[in-house]
Amino acid sequence: MLKKSRVKSYLVLLVVLMLVFAPLATAQGPAPGKIFDNELVVAQLDDNGQISSMQVLNHVRVFGEGQFSIQDSSRFKLASVRNLYGSEKITTDENNNLTLPFNIKSGNTFGDIYYLAAIADDEVANMELPVSISLEYYLDDQKVLPSELAGKSGHLKIVTTMENLTGKPTALQFKDINGEEVSKESTVYTPYAVALKDWAFNNDKFANISAPGVAEESPEGTIANIQGVTTVSWTVPLIPPSYPAKQYATFEADAVDIELPSFNIAVMSVVPVQSAIDNLGTVQNSLEQLYGGFDQIQGGVGAPNQDATLLYGLNAVNGGLGQISGGLGSLYENLMKIRVGMSTPGFDAASYESARGADAAGKTPGVQDAIKIMKKTIDSQLIPGLMIQKATLTSMENSVGKPADSGQEPSSSTSIYNDINQLKAATAGTPAQKIITDSIEPKLKTLGNSIADFREGSNYPASVAKVEAGSKQLSEALGKADQGLAMMVFGLGTLEADGKPMPIMLNGKPGSVLYALIYLQNAINGQLKPGVVQLSDGAGKIGTGAGTAKEGIAEGLQTFQSIPVLTSTLKDNASQASNFLGKIEGAETTLTYVFQTQPVTQDGKAMKYGLGAIGISLIALIAAGRPPKLDVSTPVDA
Amino acid sequence: MKKAIGLGLLVGIFFAVFVLFQEYIGASAFYIAAVAMAMFAVIGPLGNYLKTAIAMLIGVVVGLAGILALAATMPLPPDNVMYVAIVCGISLFILVLLSVTGMRIDAMFLGWAGFFAAVYGTYMSDAASLATQALPAAVGVCVSLLVGMVLSMIIIKIAMAVNR
Numbered sequence: 001m002l003k004k005s006r007v008k009s010y011l012v013l014l015v016v017l018m019l020v021f022a023p024l025a026t027a028q029g030p031a032p033g034k035i036f037d038n039e040l041v042v043a044q045l046d047d048n049g050q051i052s053s054m055q056v057l058n059h060v061r062v063f064g065e066g067q068f069s070i071q072d073s074s075r076f077k078l079a080s081v082r083n084l085y086g087s088e089k090i091t092t093d094e095n096n097n098l099t100l101p102f103n104i105k106s107g108n109t110f111g112d113i114y115y116l117a118a119i120a121d122d123e124v125a126n127m128e129l130p131v132s133i134s135l136e137y138y139l140d141d142q143k144v145l146p147s148e149l150a151g152k153s154g155h156l157k158i159v160t161t162m163e164n165l166t167g168k169p170t171a172l173q174f175k176d177i178n179g180e181e182v183s184k185e186s187t188v189y190t191p192y193a194v195a196l197k198d199w200a201f202n203n204d205k206f207a208n209i210s211a212p213g214v215a216e217e218s219p220e221g222t223i224a225n226i227q228g229v230t231t232v233s234w235t236v237p238l239i240p241p242s243y244p245a246k247q248y249a250t251f252e253a254d255a256v257d258i259e260l261p262s263f264n265i266a267v268m269s270v271v272p273v274q275s276a277i278d279n280l281g282t283v284q285n286s287l288e289q290l291y292g293g294f295d296q297i298q299g300g301v302g303a304p305n306q307d308a309t310l311l312y313g314l315n316a317v318n319g320g321l322g323q324i325s326g327g328l329g330s331l332y333e334n335l336m337k338i339r340v341g342m343s344t345p346g347f348d349a350a351s352y353e354s355a356r357g358a359d360a361a362g363k364t365p366g367v368q369d370a371i372k373i374m375k376k377t378i379d380s381q382l383i384p385g386l387m388i389q390k391a392t393l394t395s396m397e398n399s400v401g402k403p404a405d406s407g408q409e410p411s412s413s414t415s416i417y418n419d420i421n422q423l424k425a426a427t428a429g430t431p432a433q434k435i436i437t438d439s440i441e442p443k444l445k446t447l448g449n450s451i452a453d454f455r456e457g458s459n460y461p462a463s464v465a466k467v468e469a470g471s472k473q474l475s476e477a478l479g480k481a482d483q484g485l486a487m488m489v490f491g492l493g494t495l496e497a498d499g500k501p502m503p504i505m506l507n508g509k510p511g512s513v514l515y516a517l518i519y520l521q522n523a524i525n526g527q528l529k530p531g532v533v534q535l536s537d538g539a540g541k542i543g544t545g546a547g548t549a550k551e552g553i554a555e556g557l558q559t560f561q562s563i564p565v566l567t568s569t570l571k572d573n574a575s576q577a578s579n580f581l582g583k584i585e586g587a588e589t590t591l592t593y594v595f596q597t598q599p600v601t602q603d604g605k606a607m608k609y610g611l612g613a614i615g616i617s618l619i620a621l622i623a624a625g626r627p628p629k630l631d632v633s634t635p636v637d638a
Numbered sequence: 639m640k641k642a643i644g645l646g647l648l649v650g651i652f653f654a655v656f657v658l659f660q661e662y663i664g665a666s667a668f669y670i671a672a673v674a675m676a677m678f679a680v681i682g683p684l685g686n687y688l689k690t691a692i693a694m695l696i697g698v699v700v701g702l703a704g705i706l707a708l709a710a711t712m713p714l715p716p717d718n719v720m721y722v723a724i725v726c727g728i729s730l731f732i733l734v735l736l737s738v739t740g741m742r743i744d745a746m747f748l749g750w751a752g753f754f755a756a757v758y759g760t761y762m763s764d765a766a767s768l769a770t771q772a773l774p775a776a777v778g779v780c781v782s783l784l785v786g787m788v789l790s791m792i793i794i795k796i797a798m799a800v801n802r
Contacts (some may be wrong), residue, residue: 083713084713085714085718115713148792287732396684601769603664606661606662607773608664609662610777611664611777613781613784614780614781614784616687620791621691624791624795625688625690626686626688
């Protein structure tokens with residue numbers, strides 16, 4: 001009896017110890033390895049396309065061995081939680097925290113729990129999902145509810161509209177083509193792709209099936225007709241800026257006796273990797289080269305005050321042309337002075353008065369005019385004067401006569417020598433004769449010789465004949481000088497009455513120096529300088545255009561340059577959007593939404609007919625299926 | 639022989655018509671109707687076909703309750719044989735208990751089995767869809783069973799009339 005009592009005490013003690021240490025043993029158990037949490041949010045759409053109920057199928061996989069209690073949670077109030085494929089008890093508390101018990105037996109590397117959490121209806125009503133899905137059904141272009149389609153025939157059109165609602169203004173920071181940090185605000189979405197996969201249509205009921213697309217609005221569906229069933233699928237990336245945030249998918253077919261299954265519309269956050277050959281890199285490279293080209297153009301065009309640029313050069317050319325024009329003006333003025341100095345326009349040599357030094361109009365003679373006057377004076381006055389002098393001297397020589405003259409009775413026409421010889425003969429032997437011979441005759445001889453020499457004697461350096469010859473030579477030289485000056489005057493240019501050069505063109509070119517200068521100056525001032533100004537303006541516009549092009553390209557390049565940052569941000573957003581219900585600490589999570597449409601069936605009608613058939617059968621059985629009443633009474637013996 | 643041919647034709651046409659229009663009257667597992675027809679052999683010419691039909695319906699109802707319990711409250715396939723076994727055992731236990739009320743146990747089993755035959759495949763592959771398909775399936779099985787029972791009754795009546 002005592003032994004039994006002791007054993008009983010030990011048992012009680014053992015149980016108490018187990019109760020005390022059991023939690024500690026659990027708490028000090030091995031930590032789990034990796035945890036994967038895969039959430040599938042199933043939203044049931046009602047007849048109006050609204051979400052009528054929502055459940056989350058949560059698959060939690062824990063790597064390790066032993067017993068673990070994984071803590072999960074729910075952001076929403078839950079109507080129920082059910083372990084789908086196991087018997088482990090999932091407990092919840094008032095804060096919607098869930099405890100998932102794992103018991104991974106030795107030899108297994110991981111354990112799974114699939115639980116289905118039904119979200120409370122009041123939470124569903126206020127639910128804001130990242131992607132909205134709405135379906136519209138049209139029969140013969142009339143909008144109808146799906147429940148109204150069952151059993152009907154006509155042209156069926158189903159439009160599924162999807163919109164990504166996660167856009168938020170975000171500052172993207174990246175380096176532009178010049179290496180400068182750029183902050184660009186852009187609406188960045190969490191990337192979602194919608195898969196409308198394998199919508200199956202019985203070929204007996206649907207014909208002329210199409211899923212047309214519209215560029216930048218609606219993707220075209222892929223259609224596969226396999227063994228009497230046509231399946232239509234769409235993949236719709238709602239990833240701005242590459243794809244619109246709002247798109248729609250269209251299904252059209254001719255239908256008879258319509259029945260539609262429940263369509264699944266899956267939504268998942270993903271940054272899709274495209275297998276298409278990416279030409280963006282080449283385009284970006286080309287744009288960068290284009291930018292560089294425009295940068296060089298802009299740099300080459302430069303500014304008027306920027307050295308070694310086109311505008312600077314054109315500005316210098318413009319300035320140089322101004323200087324040339326100014327120089328031409330000065331040259332013109334000075335040449336004009338020379339020209340006027342050479343030949344005074346309108347000078348009247350006939351009315352020239354030497355005492356005034358001007359003609360009747362008061363114009364002073366130019367060089368050519370003076371030479372003309374001088375030549376005229378020599379020709380008309382000096383040379384005739386000398387000729388007269390020569391004649392006078394000849395007359396004087398004849399009056400002196402020759403020593404041999406004698407024998408004529410002295411008269412007014414006889415020579416002095418004749419008269420002396422007569423006088424000497426008359427006074428022969430007298431002192432008078434001696435005076436005549438020794439004094440008068442030598443003097444007379446000297447006088448005769450001197451007259452001859454003065455007239456044209458070779459020993460006299462300034463004989464009249466020599467002066468006359470010299471005057472003639474001077475006249476000829478002046479004539480040549482006049483011709484030369486006339487050529488010079490003609491070369492410089494004939495002047496008009498107003499003193500301006502006469503515009504003479506020879507073979508299409510200016511015919512005089514002065515007109516050429518005016519012509520050149522006019523060309524510089526009237527054409528070359530405005531041309532350079534226009535060139536400068538044009539170059540400035542090229543520079544401005546290059547700058548504008550650069551800005552445009554730079555903006556376009558910023559789009560390219562922001563792509564890596566944008567992609568990175570999208571991936572971050574995608575990774576953050578991998579959880580819906582609640583996050584298990586340390587778990588890698590994935591999330592998929594599935595919207596299930598209301599099936600269109602004739603089951604309801606069949607049910608009615610079925611119930612009718614049951615009723616009729618029961619009536620038939622009541623009427624004829626009961627056993628006949630047998631007469632079991634025992635005949636009474638008489 | 640002529641009578642047999644006539645009888646066979648009649649039954650065959652009735653059954654063919656039933657198969658042909660099974661979708662319109664919501665019947666499922668039409669082959670169960672053939673099994674129900676076979677019941678005339680055990681019910682006999684003087685048997686209670688109505689009571690047998692009601693027993694079948696009870697079997698269907700128990701089967702429906704069992705499959706709903708499996709789908710809604712217990713671990714789902716494939717690793718749930720134990721729970722299927724428990725539900726089946728309890729179901730049959732209930733049917734046996736109900737048989738003491740005078741219901742034919744064979745008919746109740748037939749109703750239960752017919753319903754399970756109709757939905758167990760669905761339960762194994764897509765248990766969630768039973769939420770919407772279980773009740774129509776129950777109605778469909780009931781239709782098949784009752785049509786089979788009516789045909790069974792007609793057969794026995796014709797046979798009795800022919801053999802009289």
